[in-house]
Amino acid sequence: MNNEPLAIPTMAEMAAQGREPEILFWVGCAGSFDERARKITRDICKILQHVGISYAVLGTEENCTGDPAKRAGNEFLFQMQAMMNIQVLDGYNIKKIVTGCPHCFNTIKNEYPGLGGNYEVIHHTQLIQQLIDAGKLKAENGESFKGKKITYHDPCYLGRGNGVYEAPRAALEILDTELVEMKRCKSNGLCCGAGGAQMFKEPEPGIRDINIERIADVIETKAQVVAAACPFCMTMLTDGVKNQDKEQEIKVLDIAEITVRANGL
Amino acid sequence: MIAQLIFIIILAAAVYFFGNNVSKIRRNILLGKDTDRNDQPALRWKVMAKIALGQTKMVKRPVAAVMHFFIYIGFIIINLEVLEIMIDGVFGSHRIFAHPLGGLYGFLIGGFEVLAVLVLTACIVFLCRRNVVHLKRFTGTEMTQWPKSDANYILITEILLMTAFLTMNAADYKLQLLHFGHYITAGSFPVSSLLAPLLPGSASALVITERVCWWFHIVGILCFLNYLPYSKHFHILLAFPNTYYSNLNPKGKFTNMASVTNEVKAMLDPSFVPENNGEPARFGAKDVTDLTWKNLMEAYTCTECGRCTSVCPANITGKLLSPRKIMMDTRDRITEIGNNIDKHGKDHQDDKSLLDNYITREELWACTSCNACVEACPVNINPLEIITEMRRYIVMEESQAPASLNNMFGNVENNGAPWKYSQADRFNWAEE
Numbered sequence: 001m002n003n004e005p006l007a008i009p010t011m012a013e014m015a016a017q018g019r020e021p022e023i024l025f026w027v028g029c030a031g032s033f034d035e036r037a038r039k040i041t042r043d044i045c046k047i048l049q050h051v052g053i054s055y056a057v058l059g060t061e062e063n064c065t066g067d068p069a070k071r072a073g074n075e076f077l078f079q080m081q082a083m084m085n086i087q088v089l090d091g092y093n094i095k096k097i098v099t100g101c102p103h104c105f106n107t108i109k110n111e112y113p114g115l116g117g118n119y120e121v122i123h124h125t126q127l128i129q130q131l132i133d134a135g136k137l138k139a140e141n142g143e144s145f146k147g148k149k150i151t152y153h154d155p156c157y158l159g160r161g162n163g164v165y166e167a168p169r170a171a172l173e174i175l176d177t178e179l180v181e182m183k184r185c186k187s188n189g190l191c192c193g194a195g196g197a198q199m200f201k202e203p204e205p206g207i208r209d210i211n212i213e214r215i216a217d218v219i220e221t222k223a224q225v226v227a228a229a230c231p232f233c234m235t236m237l238t239d240g241v242k243n244q245d246k247e248q249e250i251k252v253l254d255i256a257e258i259t260v261r262a263n264g265l
Numbered sequence: 266m267i268a269q270l271i272f273i274i275i276l277a278a279a280v281y282f283f284g285n286n287v288s289k290i291r292r293n294i295l296l297g298k299d300t301d302r303n304d305q306p307a308l309r310w311k312v313m314a315k316i317a318l319g320q321t322k323m324v325k326r327p328v329a330a331v332m333h334f335f336i337y338i339g340f341i342i343i344n345l346e347v348l349e350i351m352i353d354g355v356f357g358s359h360r361i362f363a364h365p366l367g368g369l370y371g372f373l374i375g376g377f378e379v380l381a382v383l384v385l386t387a388c389i390v391f392l393c394r395r396n397v398v399h400l401k402r403f404t405g406t407e408m409t410q411w412p413k414s415d416a417n418y419i420l421i422t423e424i425l426l427m428t429a430f431l432t433m434n435a436a437d438y439k440l441q442l443l444h445f446g447h448y449i450t451a452g453s454f455p456v457s458s459l460l461a462p463l464l465p466g467s468a469s470a471l472v473i474t475e476r477v478c479w480w481f482h483i484v485g486i487l488c489f490l491n492y493l494p495y496s497k498h499f500h501i502l503l504a505f506p507n508t509y510y511s512n513l514n515p516k517g518k519f520t521n522m523a524s525v526t527n528e529v530k531a532m533l534d535p536s537f538v539p540e541n542n543g544e545p546a547r548f549g550a551k552d553v554t555d556l557t558w559k560n561l562m563e564a565y566t567c568t569e570c571g572r573c574t575s576v577c578p579a580n581i582t583g584k585l586l587s588p589r590k591i592m593m594d595t596r597d598r599i600t601e602i603g604n605n606i607d608k609h610g611k612d613h614q615d616d617k618s619l620l621d622n623y624i625t626r627e628e629l630w631a632c633t634s635c636n637a638c639v640e641a642c643p644v645n646i647n648p649l650e651i652i653t654e655m656r657r658y659i660v661m662e663e664s665q666a667p668a669s670l671n672n673m674f675g676n677v678e679n680n681g682a683p684w685k686y687s688q689a690d691r692f693n694w695a696e697e
Contacts, residue, residue, distance in 0.1 A: 072660060080533075160637065188640075190637070196632050203631070
């Protein structure tokens with residue numbers, strides 16, 4: 001049942017057929033272009049297809065939300081992007097959006113309404129939690145995480161930024177594994193170092209990089225898997241693990257990837 | 266009679282000078298730009314009750330929370346005693362509440378004494394944390410001589426005031442036992458009765474001790490009151506309005522600049538007519554007067570505890586940025602502007618600004634906008650908002666963003682993504 005080929009519908013195709021999907025999957029720039037994040041994007045599609053939700057993506061009609069511009073202080077560019085995106089979203093009569101990126105999530109959910117874009121926006125970890133709660137998604141027929149220690153790194157714009165702490169953990173709790181918390185977690189979580197447009201510049205001079213500081217927290221838990229829920233955290237954590245020569249001991253996996261593996265999708 | 270007169274003059278002068286300084290701070294705060302924080306009053310009262318009155322954000326650090334709670338509750342409750350002292354001072358009475366309150370009075374005094382001991386303990390612990398243990402949180406580039414001394418002055422003053430209070434009670438208690446003059450029996454004095462043996466035995470020496478401590482205590486309190494507007498200790502007052510006017514939105518939500526919306530709409534639609542054609546405001550903040558009154562209120566509310574800086578990922582990893590410094594610089598700059606107004610009139614310009622003269626660009630660009638500082642602040646101060654406003658000024662007014670960020674802006678504008686990829690390739694992930 002899980003071997004059906006992945007079919008990824010676009011809004012344009014759907015509209016041509018006179019159909020409207022239940023939910024738009026907003027992929028985001030990292031999810032579209034970053035090699036590692038693209039894999040996660042496909043995994044989110046696998047989950048959507050597996051549970052039979054009617055969804056679509058914007059494909060080449062999607063555009064940067066303007067988040068990095070806004071955090072860096074370029075409000076002009078942010079609002080240009082926002083208004084263009086709102087035109088596209090409203091053109092397709094979109095009401096509900098799921099996204100794999102906490103930055104896109106925060107921007108569309110919190111900052112687009114003031115510019116006329118009103119949508120129900122959820123993060124993919126929230127969708128996974130909803131599907132688990134509804135009994136549509138389990139952790140079976142796939143890789144077993146039993147006996148493994150997993151820790152979860154809270155992305156700032158999902159956790160502190162929007163108070164989403166439980167949904168990603170719910171997705172890990174069904175794994176029959178040991179979920180261990182880092183000393184700095186939930187509202188006390190330490191940033192990976194990529195937010196506020198830091199992803200796109202060199203850090204200021206200091207004694208060490210932020211992701212190295214964070215990886216020390218991960219190593220301290222002795223977890224074999226560190227779960228992420230943000231493409232930028234993914235990059236920073238992966239680099240941190242590499243930097244500390246822990247690639248054999250510690251895997252960095254997105255919540256969507258873990259879900260796909262646990263269900264053999 | 267003379268004592269009453271002297272007391273009334275001191276009290277009136279203290280209230281006058283305090284009122285004067287508070288109104289200057291109020292004026293300085295209102296030099297900030299307008300922002301509406303009057304919506305949802307019910308929720309605002311609730312936030313204030315929880316955060317300021319209930320101190321719920323303090324508990325993240327339990328030792329500090331317990332010690333701070335002793336001082337806080339001591340401050341609030343011992344004020345009942347100060348009320349009695351005021352009335353006694355004005356009318357020349359002695360322990361005026363003792364008679365009408367009867368047994369309750371003895372209980373209250375007992376409670377005050379226990380609180381005084383707790384306050385003393387907490388102050389000594391706090392002094393040790395700052396001067397003996399040298400807790401990292403109380404160090405840093407912005408913790409120069411004055412902030413360090415300020416903290417010590419506050420703690421030493423509180424120790425002196427509590428000591429005077431207990432010594433006064435001890436002398437009073439001993440005089441009561443002697444049935445001397447107007448020193449009526451007024452309770453059991455659970456703590457000061459233990460100190461009584463340390464005091465002289467003669468009634469006249471006891472009266473002098475009691476009077477000296479009484480005057481020291483109340484004049485000390487009035488001096489301390491007038492020290493507040495010059496000190497980080499002003500937080501005991503501003504914590505309440507500051508939490509009432511908290512940002513009620515999710516922390517990830519940044520403000521959308523209305524001035525920019527007008528320009529963007531005009532760009533996208535030439536027929537668009539902006540709603541108000543007021544004065545062309547500056548984009549972002551170069552100086553403190555470009556910030557909102559709420560930012561400035563926060564600057565005066567900050568008590569330099571350093572919880573923000575101790576959780577800042579940039580600061581932890583050795584970058585220059587310290588959210589506490591952002592708040593202290595903002596306060597020092599608006600105070601400087603206020604002093605200039607007092608000295609040279611309201612249109613005085615001093616060729617200085619918050620950006621560059623106080624806060625460097627290196628500090629601003631080190632921020633990851635992670636909101637850890639905002640989350641950590643026990644009184645809901647938001648250093649991130651000031652950092653963002655200053656970035657906006659640098660980017661939109663000066664076009665002085667770091668080159669790599671300018672590249673990112675260019676990519677977003679031209680390719681619809683922060684990296685140099687073609688828009689046409691955006692859906693390639695589907696074909697892997």
